[in-house]
Amino acid sequence: MTRLSLILIFFLISLLAVFEAPAYYLWLLAIVVTEFPLVFVTISAVLVASGFWIRNYQLAGTIIGILSIILYLSPIVRAYAVAGTLKDELNTAFNLTEGDNGRPFSFGKMFIPTKDVAGKTLTYINYADTALTLNYYPSQLAGKKPCVIVVHGGSWAKGDKAQLPELNSYLARKGYNVVSIDYRMAPKYKNPAAVMDLKEALTYLRKESNQLNIDTNNFILLGRSAGAQIALLAAYTLHDKGIKGVIDFYGPADMVWGYSLPANPWIMDSRGVMEAYLGGSYAKVPLNYVASSPIEFVDQTSVPTLIIHGHSDVLVAYEHSRRLNEKLAKNGIKHYWLKLPWATHGFDFILNGPGGQLSTYAVERFLKAVSPPAP
Template identity: 60%
Template structure:
């Protein structure tokens, strides 16, 4: 019994290391999302193991030390989220020179116990271009309301508009229309066709604004991962009328640099992913890599930008977001960079997790601020 208990606690300790170290392989990355954003599960598991068989003396001291250390690491994302939350409102206000009259706290321990799909707004699927569809989550407030266009991730070759719907429902409940779009996928369809699909989505939403209750003076783009690259590029190059800002969840902002510093092949063959999307290696089509790098198009007229990235991201390096943050600063563009030290790629899978709460907070405040 003592040996089994010790072995399980050692396993939990190894798993807990994913809260502070980057995952070395694909399936460990998936585990890192769960460990860092659903920490209560692992805290409880470790606690139960510590209590179980407490009367057994064999390996008791070792079990206690290992178990306590594992719990400390599992708790660390919660503690770090709380610490960031204490200055988050102040830092956000300073970045945009704005007032914040909201009473909601950026982070709540009690929310960790709440289901992420507590708010569930029904959507309707609409065809916006040829056979491409979008899922429209209607604003739950009357009158013409702003519209958030969401571009999904998936390495430009997979994923769809159903991805991570909880934030869509949350924003709709707060009074924003949300249009989660599908776009043409690689390798059959390569850049810049996905960018053209975003353009068509804008056109469709404008044409149907009256019946969909969309305020065409208040659009916001939001993208995750590969979708963030598309959203940023659309925001920075298309000059869409009524576009007030763009939200970037862990997106590759510099495709040229990204190709030169690929992710570990144990996690993802990022060079192959980019080659399928752009039609070749950097040596073969260098202009397409530059033309697909949002960072190349930042200037003083660039719309306000919200950047959200985790330092433990092993699919898209946080250096992309740091470089974008620096370029936006150099050009005097209003923006905010939410840097989450423990978070990995896809951390917002749970909007009530430590990272999910903070990102949802700044997304809501950003949209509320720019859509006035």
């Protein structure tokens, strides 16, 4: 009976590979299930194999255990399906003709550890009531190189520049300077404070460009979740000619629509989060919601955009990316939407997982298209 109980528990966990998580802590578990599934495959396989010695409910346990293994493996299978067309789709979207960066997804790469690049912390702006810092990851190639500015997530009220550093190190090894910034957060600070902070970071990086080996004509903004809203809004409203593109990891692009359809309250009080960031409900401050919606500012002059979103995202609705994708298409902006059918919010926490590999590949190809590092 113990074997069957354990198999049933792992079967229920395996459902997170195909269904949206119904609660906050299950969402956290879903990230591991979908991006590091081999741990759960191994445990389930051991439980199935134990049926050779444990005869009680042997057949039922074996069938359920095998089904669990299939569900755990499904993100890997679907990653191969997405990878099969990803290179050609990116080449078409961004007119890429040069050679690719290897395979978009590899089973073997899931076992390869990431390598860190040492960064340093610098203060980029001193306000009367606070100072803001950034983490600088220098390009590992000599000479002045483009700079990727990373804006962290955290519902505009938490998180910091040290969040998810693996991609920063990866891009630095590929020849990009990477800067991850802190910014002023809610509820004390409201939109557009964070966008203005990003603007100040650009000013600082230009001023220090010789010391930091930054090509000031080639900045790319990258944001995750709430940070993606900030990055998108900055990219579409600052009209800075040095910004060559923006990368949106599961960001809320339409704040007006987003307020109209709140997230599962067991996951997050999305309306409360937005009200803290924008100074009240939509009924009270509707213009603040419009002014904070990147989708409202997309026009024919907007910069190229890479959208990355998992269909099982329970914090930021997939619909945000569909709407942004549609608006970009209508305005003729070069863009690509990487759709990950199994992935949830924060899937890129594991860089070499199925979603992490595909998103990293797409990011690298996008960067080469809009701002390649000179030899």
